[in-house]
Amino acid sequence: xxxxxxxxxxxxxxxEGHGNIKVNATNGKIEQCEWQVIETPRFFESMVVDHxxxxxxxxxxxxxxxxxxxxxxxxxxxxxxxLDVDISRQDELLRKLILHAENMQSxxxxxxYLALPDLMGTGSVLPLASSHPEELKTVIRLHxxxxxxxxxxxxxxxxxxxxxxGGFSKIPTEEELIDLRERLKNSTxxxxxxxxxxxATADGFPDFERETEFISLTSDEDYxxxxxIIASTDTGTYPVEDYLDVTNEFVVEQSTAKFARNNRASxxxxxxxxxxxxxxxxxxxxxxxxxxxGLKPVNHNPxxxxxxxxxxxxHNVRDSIKIINTLLDEGLExxxxxxxxxxxxxxxxxxxxVEVPRGILFHDYTYDENGICTAANCVIPTNQNHANIQKDMxxxxxxxxxxxxEDEIKxxxxxxxxxxxxxxxxxxxxxxxxxxxx
Amino acid sequence: xxxxxxxxxxxxxxxAGCEGDQLQVANMEEKILDLIEVVxxxxxxxxxxxRSDDYDIAFIEGSIASDHDAERLKGIRENASWVVxxxxxxxxxxxxxxxxxxxxxxxxxxxxxxxxxxIEAWDVAKPIDAVVDVDGYVYGCPINQDEFVHVVESLxxxxxxxxxxxxxxxxCKMNENxxxxxxxxxxxxxxIKQAVDNGSPxxxxxxxxxxxxxxxxxxxxxxxxTTCWGCRGLVPNPNENAHQEVLEKYGLSVxxxxxxxxxxxxxxxxxxxxxx
Numbered sequence: 163x164x165x166x167x168x169x170x171x172x173x174x175x176x177x178e179g180h181g182n183i184k185v186n187a188t189n190g191k192i193e194q195c196e197w198q199v200i201e202t203p204r205f206f207e208s209m210v211v212d213h214x215x216x217x218x219x220x221x222x223x224x225x226x227x228x229x230x231x232x233x234x235x236x237x238x239x240x241x242x243x244x245l246d247v248d249i250s251r252q253d254e255l256l257r258k259l260i261l262h263a264e265n266m267q268s269x270x271x272x273x274x275y276l277a278l279p280d281l282m283g284t285g286s287v288l289p290l291a292s293s294h295p296e297e298l299k300t301v302i303r304l305h306x307x308x309x310x311x312x313x314x315x316x317x318x319x320x321x322x323x324x325x326x327x328g329g330f331s332k333i334p335t336e337e338e339l340i341d342l343r344e345r346l347k348n349s350t351x352x353x354x355x356x357x358x359x360x361x362a363t364a365d366g367f368p369d370f371e372r373e374t375e376f377i378s379l380t381s382d383e384d385y386x387x388x389x390x391i392i393a394s395t396d397t398g399t400y401p402v403e404d405y406l407d408v409t410n411e412f413v414v415e416q417s418t419a420k421f422a423r424n425n426r427a428s429x430x431x432x433x434x435x436x437x438x439x440x441x442x443x444x445x446x447x448x449x450x451x452x453x454x455x456g457l458k459p460v461n462h463n464p465x466x467x468x469x470x471x472x473x474x475x476x477h478n479v480r481d482s483i484k485i486i487n488t489l490l491d492e493g494l495e496x497x498x499x500x501x502x503x504x505x506x507x508x509x510x511x512x513x514x515x516v517e518v519p520r521g522i523l524f525h526d527y528t529y530d531e532n533g534i535c536t537a538a539n540c541v542i543p544t545n546q547n548h549a550n551i552q553k554d555m556x557x558x559x560x561x562x563x564x565x566x567x568e569d570e571i572k573x574x575x576x577x578x579x580x581x582x583x584x585x586x587x588x589x590x591x592x593x594x595x596x597x598x599x600x
Numbered sequence: 601x602x603x604x605x606x607x608x609x610x611x612x613x614x615x616a617g618c619e620g621d622q623l624q625v626a627n628m629e630e631k632i633l634d635l636i637e638v639v640x641x642x643x644x645x646x647x648x649x650x651r652s653d654d655y656d657i658a659f660i661e662g663s664i665a666s667d668h669d670a671e672r673l674k675g676i677r678e679n680a681s682w683v684v685x686x687x688x689x690x691x692x693x694x695x696x697x698x699x700x701x702x703x704x705x706x707x708x709x710x711x712x713x714x715x716x717x718x719i720e721a722w723d724v725a726k727p728i729d730a731v732v733d734v735d736g737y738v739y740g741c742p743i744n745q746d747e748f749v750h751v752v753e754s755l756x757x758x759x760x761x762x763x764x765x766x767x768x769x770x771x772c773k774m775n776e777n778x779x780x781x782x783x784x785x786x787x788x789x790x791x792i793k794q795a796v797d798n799g800s801p802x803x804x805x806x807x808x809x810x811x812x813x814x815x816x817x818x819x820x821x822x823x824x825x826t827t828c829w830g831c832r833g834l835v836p837n838p839n840e841n842a843h844q845e846v847l848e849k850y851g852l853s854v855x856x857x858x859x860x861x862x863x864x865x866x867x868x869x870x871x872x873x874x875x876x
Binding site (some may be wrong): 173175176177178179201202203204205206207208209211212213217220221224225226227228230271275276279285286287288291299302305306309317318319320321323324326330331332413499500501502537 | 615616617618619620621622623624626627629630633636641644645646647648649650651665666668669694695696698699702706707708710711712715719721725741742778780783806820821824825826829863
């Protein structure tokens with residue numbers, strides 16, 4: 163029992179960026195229960211204005227180091243949509259491959275380095291180097307594999323260089339892809355070992371559910387990351403062009419980042435949202451992992467996002483092998499050194515929607531007749547999750563103050579926010595551009 | 601105050617940035633296990649819950665863009681024996697300084713509209729040495745892991761790190777790349793000049809900041825098929841150290857190259873102007 167509670171977590175650790183958890187209760191009456199976002203704004207939507215379409219993916223990649231590949235791809239897709247540029251099937255497959263690599267990298271980092279310490283009862287991954295060396299080495303091997311995959315396709319693990327409007331400046335060789343496929347196949351034991359570790363500790367997640375809406379991309383073609391239309395577990399599908407009708411961002415006093423809502427007071431994006439919308443399209447091995455945890459759609463436990471991330475890592479590996487098979491079967495078409503696709507510049511607006519590790523991401527650019535950006539808007543996954551985190555806290559706290567001591571409530575709340583894997587520095591450059599003609 | 605223990609205590613802090621440089625540290629994979637053999641990580645919010653104000657080396661990622669940031673950074677400076685800038689945003693202002701050239705009321709209006717009054721930020725983004733003394737710099741967007749280790753080792757051994765003061769062109773030529781300005785013969789020379797005069801070099805075919813940008817990256821963006829974007833910042837004294845041969849060949853001046861196509865140099869250019 164904790165009728166008097168004063169929880170003040172300033173700068174929550176093991177998340178990307180700066181956020182606070184504040185809870186105050188006196189004699190069982192809750193006076194404050196807030197998820198606060200306190201990041202210094204960076205003004206990206208202004209920074210890109212007056213810059214050429216050739217520079218935008220380079221600039222907006224810097225919104226987030228962890229999902230720089232996803233930002234680069236959402237940016238390129240918005241630019242290509244605005245300028246009516248088609249890319250080849252080969253380039254599309256290579257882009258899907260590098261998006262898998264980033265999703266793996268980010269999820270392994272989150273589940274293995276950031277979330278697992280809570281389940282192991284440590285403050286960070288560092289003590290695991292001596293207490294659980296084999297488990298930690300397994301996580302490191304998977305993390306390195308995903309990074310090497312990003313480097314192979316994009317030229318670098320973070321802020322990729324080869325991804326440019328219309329395609330790639332350089333592509334991997336068939337030999338490199340064959341070698342990568344071999345390493346992906348050989349990672350099966352490590353994936354199983356990770357699932358074993360998580361399964362053995364998963365009872366450490368608090369028992370919690372709250373019904374909410376889940377939004378992600380969906381596609382007939384595959385478990386959507388790179389391409390698709392918007393899907394909601396509540397209200398069906400929407401074309402990507404209608405994203406502003408879905409995201410409905412609004413300003414709240416407690417946050418320098420905006421919150422979002424669609425059908426209810428809040429919605430959730432990310433691995434669990436994708437799994438809830440697209441479960442049937444998961445690779446069989448990934449479904450097998452989901453079954454071990456009893457995870458099936460529609461699951462309303464936000465802590466299961468950790469499990470959904472692991473399920474997606476398995477899917478990323480399996481689907482990457484499939485993509486490499488297709489590329490090799492069709493034969494890799496070589497391209498010139500320092501390749502730069504011909505692009506005819508024209509005025510227009512374009513929207514790119516891509517699933518990045520933390521959820522659905524939108525970039526929206528307007529270009530003038532010289533290909534210079536005149537307006538931009540980006541809607542970031544973590545922005546879309548802030549309201550859902552707040553609503554989860556509002557449900558969790560009243561129950562907890564009657565049943566748990568303060569330090570347990572504090573840990574539960576920290577674990578709750580971490581389960582969303584928030585990327586706060588991404589989310590805190592508010593995004594408000596008026597598109598009058600919508 | 602100098603560290604007394606054999607195992608120095610290190611701390612990581614972030615300000616306005618993408619945390620991509622700390623990610624490069626995390627991406628050292630197995631090598632991190634070696635690193636924590638020789639240093640004690642006592643503060644690294646992105647990966648650990650424990651925090652301590654007792655540290656010898658503070659690594660700072662991100663630019664400084666508000667009073668709150670500046671006060672926090674000064675506090676870190678007081679606690680640390682050495683402060684090291686990690687990555688372009690901290691070392692030179694970096695990509696954040698693009699907005700320094702834009703009128704601040706317009707910047708606020710574009711991003712926040714009617715809510716602009718709720719935002720507390722400076723009208724420019726600054727590197728950390730605009731606010732506190734800095735003992736070491738790891739350049740790049742993102743940083744290079746080997747250079748990071750080299751700077752740390754140098755500091756601990758009391759030596760100056762060996763960071764190039766020559767331009768990227770030097771490394772690029774050693775890598776035998778085709779010069780970016782020579783990739784498309786039809787578009788170049790006259791065309792580059794014209795495009796630079798119009799303030800839109802990207803429209804004239806590939807444009808490269810290699811001649812004025814500090815080397816140390818092994819010209820990796822050119823190797824990967826694109827061009828130098830300038831992420832490591834200007835060479836020291838650009839008028840003396842820029843790559844004159846390339847500039848002369850294409851009829852460009854140092855000022856034209858660094859003023860007309862600029863993603864990372866915003867703060868450095870202001871400083872150069874103030875010195876003149």
